[in-house]
Each structure stands twice: as C-alpha cells, then as structure tokens.
Amino acid sequence: MNALQHKYAKDIEKVLAKYPADRKQSAVMPLLYIAQRDGGYVTKQDLVEIGEILDMSTTEVASIVGFYTLYHDQPAGTYRIQVCTDLSCALRGADEFLENLCENVGIKVGETTEDGLVTIEAVMCLAGCDKAPMFQVQSPEGIEYHENQTVESTLALIESWKQEKED
Amino acid sequence: MAEQKVTGHHILLRHRDIPEIGEFEVYTAQGGFETFKKVVTTMEPEAIKQLVLDSGLRGRGGAGFPTGRKWMFVDDNNWPHYLVVNADESEPGTFKDREIMSKNPWQFLEGIMCSAFAIGANDIYIYLRGEFWQIAHELDRQIEKLHAESLLGEKLFGTDYALNIYTHLGAGAYICGEETALLNSIEGIMGQPRLRPPFPPAVGLYGKPTVVNNVETLANVALILEKGAAWYRSFGTAESAGTKVFSLSGRVKKPGNYELPLGTTYRQLIYEYGGGIMGDGKIKGIMSAGASSAVIVATDEVLDTPMAYESVPSLGADLGSASVIILDETVDMRWLINKTIDFFKHESCGKCTPCREGTFWMQKLTTRIASGDAGEADVELLHNVAKNMQGKCLCALGEFSTMAVASSIERFSEDFKV
Numbered sequence: 001m002n003a004l005q006h007k008y009a010k011d012i013e014k015v016l017a018k019y020p021a022d023r024k025q026s027a028v029m030p031l032l033y034i035a036q037r038d039g040g041y042v043t044k045q046d047l048v049e050i051g052e053i054l055d056m057s058t059t060e061v062a063s064i065v066g067f068y069t070l071y072h073d074q075p076a077g078t079y080r081i082q083v084c085t086d087l088s089c090a091l092r093g094a095d096e097f098l099e100n101l102c103e104n105v106g107i108k109v110g111e112t113t114e115d116g117l118v119t120i121e122a123v124m125c126l127a128g129c130d131k132a133p134m135f136q137v138q139s140p141e142g143i144e145y146h147e148n149q150t151v152e153s154t155l156a157l158i159e160s161w162k163q164e165k166e167d
Numbered sequence: 168m169a170e171q172k173v174t175g176h177h178i179l180l181r182h183r184d185i186p187e188i189g190e191f192e193v194y195t196a197q198g199g200f201e202t203f204k205k206v207v208t209t210m211e212p213e214a215i216k217q218l219v220l221d222s223g224l225r226g227r228g229g230a231g232f233p234t235g236r237k238w239m240f241v242d243d244n245n246w247p248h249y250l251v252v253n254a255d256e257s258e259p260g261t262f263k264d265r266e267i268m269s270k271n272p273w274q275f276l277e278g279i280m281c282s283a284f285a286i287g288a289n290d291i292y293i294y295l296r297g298e299f300w301q302i303a304h305e306l307d308r309q310i311e312k313l314h315a316e317s318l319l320g321e322k323l324f325g326t327d328y329a330l331n332i333y334t335h336l337g338a339g340a341y342i343c344g345e346e347t348a349l350l351n352s353i354e355g356i357m358g359q360p361r362l363r364p365p366f367p368p369a370v371g372l373y374g375k376p377t378v379v380n381n382v383e384t385l386a387n388v389a390l391i392l393e394k395g396a397a398w399y400r401s402f403g404t405a406e407s408a409g410t411k412v413f414s415l416s417g418r419v420k421k422p423g424n425y426e427l428p429l430g431t432t433y434r435q436l437i438y439e440y441g442g443g444i445m446g447d448g449k450i451k452g453i454m455s456a457g458a459s460s461a462v463i464v465a466t467d468e469v470l471d472t473p474m475a476y477e478s479v480p481s482l483g484a485d486l487g488s489a490s491v492i493i494l495d496e497t498v499d500m501r502w503l504i505n506k507t508i509d510f511f512k513h514e515s516c517g518k519c520t521p522c523r524e525g526t527f528w529m530q531k532l533t534t535r536i537a538s539g540d541a542g543e544a545d546v547e548l549l550h551n552v553a554k555n556m557q558g559k560c561l562c563a564l565g566e567f568s569t570m571a572v573a574s575s576i577e578r579f580s581e582d583f584k585v
C-alpha cells in the first residue's frame with residue numbers, strides 16, 4: 001500500500017467501485033482529484049502512486065494532468081479565484097471586474113498574494129453567463145460558485161478567508 | 168408551421184411552478200417515479216423507443232438528432248449497453264443543464280432511468296464538467312436515496328432488471344462535450360475525439376453499444392412516457408416538437424433561462440422575456456448557438472423568425488443548443504471574434520493539424536485586428552484561414568471555431584474597414 005492508498009483507502013475503494021473491475025484506468029480522474037486535496041496540486045509522487053494503483057505509467061498519468069485545466073502540477077494560493085472572462089460575461093463587464101479586482105488585491109492575473117491565500121485566474125465559460133460578473137473558487141474543499149459579484153463582495157469574501165485562517 | 172401553444176407552465180424548469188420539487192417527497196407527491204415503475208413493470212423497450220420517436224423529441228445537445236432513432240441504432244447483438252449522460256455543458260452562453268440538474272434533479276434522474284431501460288442499459292454514467300463539483304455531490308446523495316428507496320439496484324420492482332447510476336467528473340476541457348472525447352475521458356485516456364464511424368450506439372464506452380444524450384433531452388423523457396407523444400407534439404412546431412430551454416445572455420436586460428415552445432420568435436425571447444436591450448440600445452447581432460455559431464445580423468425579419476430546427480438555417484446559422492447571445496451596437500465585431508478565437512484556441516485538443524494550426528493563426532490575426540493595427544490584407548488572410556479549415560477538421564470543434572470569424576467578416580464588413 002502506498003501513501004495515497006493509506007490515507008484515502010475508503011475514498012479510493014468507492015471510486016474504483018464505479019467502474020468495471022478490468023477498467024481501473026477510468027478512475028484516474030477521480031484519483032487525481034483525491035490527490036489534489038492535499039496542497040491543491042498533484043505532486044510527482046502522486047503520479048507514481050496513482051500509476052501503481054491503476055497499472056498506468058507515470059507518463060500516462062502526467063498526460064491526464066496536463067490535458068485538463070482543473071488539475072495543477074504547481075502550488076498556488078489556497079483559494080484560486082477563477083473569474084470567467086469569456087464572451088457572455090465579457091459582454092456584461094467581466095474584463096473590467098477582473099481588472100479592478102486585481103488592482104484592489106494588489107496582484108496580477110495568474111499571481112498569488114504574499115500570504116499564499118489567494119490566486120486570481122481568468123477562465124473560460126463556467127455556465128453562469130447570466131450572472132456576470134461571476135467566478136468559481138477552487139480550493140482543497142472543492143469548487144464553489146459565486147455569481148452576480150462586485151469587487152466589494154469579493155474583497156469581503158477574501159477577508160472572511162483571512163479571518164478563518166487566523167482563527 | 169403548426170399552431171403554437173404557449174404552455175403557461177414548465178415541462179423542464181418545473182421548479183419554477185413547484186418550488187420545492189427538488190425535495191424527493193415533493194417530487195413523488197407529484198406522481199414522481201410512477202412512470203419509471205410503469206415502464207419497468209409493464210412496457211417493452213421497443214415500444215418505449217417508438218413512443219419517444221413518435222414524440223418528435225430531438226437532441227438538445229446541439230445536433231438535434233431524433234432521440235428515438237438514436238436509441239434504435241443500439242446494437243442488440245453486443246452487450247452490455249451503456250447510457251452516458253452528457254452534462255459537460257461548456258459552450259459559452261449555455262447554462263440550462265446546470266439549472267435542470269440542480270433545481271429539478273429527480274425529474275432528470277427519472278428521465279435517465281426510463282431511458283436506460285429503453286436501451287437495455289444496466290449502468291448509467293453521468294459525465295459532468297469538473298466545475299459542476301457541487302451538483303455531482305448532490306447527485307451522489309440523490310443516487311444513494313434512490314437505492315434506499317429501492318428505485319435503483321438489483322431486481323427492481325421484483326423484475327430481473329438492475330440499474331445503477333454513477334457520476335464522473337471532468338476537469339475543465341470543452342472538447343470532452345464531444346461525445347467520443349467524452350467516452351475517452353471516462354476510460355481514463357486523454358479526452359480527444361475518436362474517428363467516426365463507428366458511432367457510439369455500435370461501439371461506445373469500453374467498446375460496447377452506448378447512447379450519449381444531453382441532460383435536457385433526457386429530462387423530457389419521463390413526462391413524454393407519462394403523457395404520450397401527442398401531448399409532447401402539442402408544443403412546438405411540426406419538425407421541432409416540445410419546449411426548449413433557451414439560455415439568453417449578453418446585452419439584454421434580463422438574461423437567464425427561458426423555457427418556451429420551439430417556434431417562439433427571437434423577438435419574443437429578447438423583448439418579451441429578456442426585457443429588451445441594455446440601456447434601451449439598438450440590437451446589432453444574434454449568436455443563435457453560443458460561441459460556436461455564425462453571427463446573424465439582427466434585422467426585423469430575423470427577429471420575427473421562429474426558433475426551430477427547420478427555421479434558423481435560413482438565417483445562415485443553427486438552433487444548436489439554443490444558447491442565444493445578444494450583441495448590441497456597443498459591440499465591435501473585431502473584439503468579438505478575438506474573444507471567440509481565444510476560447511477555441513484554448514480548447515482545441517491539438518489532435519489534428521487544421522484545427523491546431525488554424526486556431527493558432529486565427530488567434531494571432533484576430534489579436535492584431537482587434538488592437539486596430541491590422542490592414543485589409545490581414546482581414547482577408549483571416550477569412551481565408553477560416554474558410555480553408557472548414558470541412559477539414561476531425562471533429563466539429565474546428566468547424567465551430569471558424570463560424571463567428573467568417574460570418575462576422577462577411578456580414579458586418581463595416582466593422583472591418585480600415
């Protein structure tokens with residue numbers, strides 16, 4: 001048993017039960033999400049261990065990480081604020097929102113705050129096009145939508161994370 | 168065209184009429200899961216397929232293929248069969264499946280359960296885009312509830328029929344909405360499209376006969392089986408039966424989902440339901456099917472066109488997933504095509520050269536054109552690149568990427584004058 005199996009035995013078992021016994025490779029995406037719960041990104045060791053569990057080469061697992069935008073191979077802020085700047089949102093002020101937000105937080109798109117709490121990213125359509133400006137927050141706890149946002153409401157959200165961290 | 172009936176009530180967005188329908192008890196109090204029971208205990212799969220064919224239901228994922236016909240293609244000499252639900256919903260401007268699954272989940276689930284029985288599938292995979300993480304977790308809980316209620320599992324209602332549902336989360340890739348890329352993604356390999364034929368009803372998930380249908384398509388099925396094909400056909404037009412959830416976005420006062428009979432006009436959608444243009448400005452263009460669609464010049468004639476599978480093509484566009492993006496006179500078409508190409512360049516899976524290279528060059532050119540530094544020759548070159556890609560790409564994404572570009576240059580030439 002490797003470290004991942006040790007830590008998440010039950011979750012891994014549940015995931016594997018979803019697919020035919022001879023089709024274990026199907027579990028690669030859910031296992032990557034499980035691996036990402038620690039630290040918000042997939043480590044080299046995770047690739048090796050997922051490969052062991054699913055009989056895949058490390059390269060194969062890495063190719064999956066590279067193909068999808070929600071898997072990360074580098075650490076970033078605990079909370080990734082992913083603002084949609086795609087067409088429908090941009091028609092309702094998303095680009096200006098992102099610019100103002102970055103200015104207020106004091107970082108550029110793609111950067112992380114010094115305390116390591118927040119990364120701001122621009123992403124493609126999130127299926128919330130009627131509620132722009134909107135973003136999702138990707139964190140170790142999962143993904144959460146925030147719609148009809150203003151810079152003020154977003155700054156308040158960031159403030160609440162800071163409080164939580166201090167408590 | 169058949170006469171339209173305005174329903175005054177919802178078929179799909181029923182939570183807008185019955186607010187608590189997301190509660191299991193409220194849904195069953197409305198007769199929920201009675202149809203599933205009737206189907207499993209008294210109906211033959213062939214009869215169900217025929218009924219769905221007769222209802223005129225067509226795929227809501229974009230192509231509008233008759234659902235009953237697709238089900239009839241499933242190869243009965245090769246088992247097991249799978250039902251895969253396409254909940255990838257990643258087309259810019261599309262947000263209907265998200266509302267259906269999160270607000271009216273039991274009807275969606277009953278629809279997919281009846282559909283699975285019709286095609287002889289014992290396993291259903293719901294493929295959700297990774298961003299729908301919360302919805303997937305809700306669905307997992309709802310699936311557990313269905314097991315607890317003996318509506319899923321072995322020997323349902325004392326018959327030999329067994330059924331299970333599993334959710335599978337994607338991880339941020341528009342191409343995984345293409346049905347064969349989606350199947351690869353479930354199989355744990357890179358989500359790139361397969362060569363077709365064979366089509367999924369012959370060779371699909373794990374090489375087995377598979378039906379891939381959109382969320383909205385299948386959310387209709389339980390009610391069609393309950394009330395009959397003639398009932399469903401009483402909404403919409405002769406060739407476009409039923410209602411459709413139109414996702415309205417862009418420069419309108421009241422963006423949102425509107426469930427209306429197919430055949431409703433653009434004018435009704437935009438002005439009656441959408442409240443008209445922001446700031447009472449002037450409408451300029453319509454994208455009828457999200458970022459993948461050609462842009463239509465919004466003339467009076469266009470506004471009076473029915474939104475139906477058979478009518479929109481006369482405007483040089485498609486109904487598609489009916490994600491209607493409204494452009495007003497503040498929108499510069501040079502900016503618009505740069506936005507759409509940013510999307511397609513980002514989402515091209517890179518498997519075939521025309522799409523990979525084409526989106527790369529179109530991004531370079533549209534960026535220059537949008538910044539105002541381009542000459543007439545650049546616009547001409549861009550148009551050529553787009554036209555040359557058409558018909559040469561392995562999957563429809565490549566083709567989609569050219570639609571807004573080519574149509575904007577052709578139909579809004581004023582915006583491209585230097």
Ligand SMILES: Cc1cc2nc3c(=O)[nH]c(=O)nc-3n(C[C@H](O)[C@H](O)[C@H](O)COP(=O)(O)O)c2cc1C
Pocket residue numbers: 225226227228229230231232253254255256257258341342343344345346347379380381382384385562563564
């Ligand atoms: C690039 C691309 C993206 C697509 N995205 C979706 C999607 O997000 N949801 C969907 O239902 N269909 C999508 N489709 C269409 C599917 O390939 C398929 O036709 C559809 O799921 C069939 O279901 P239906 O017959 O119920 O419409 C996409 C197609 C392409 C080419």
Ligand code: SF4
Pocket residue numbers: 342359360514515516517518519520522523560561562563564565566
């Ligand atoms: S057309 Fe584009 S998205 Fe489709 S297979 Fe080719 S490269 Fe991939």
Ligand code: FES
Pocket residue numbers: 084085086087088089090124125126127128129130132134259260261
């Ligand atoms: S365009 Fe932003 S959520 Fe769809």
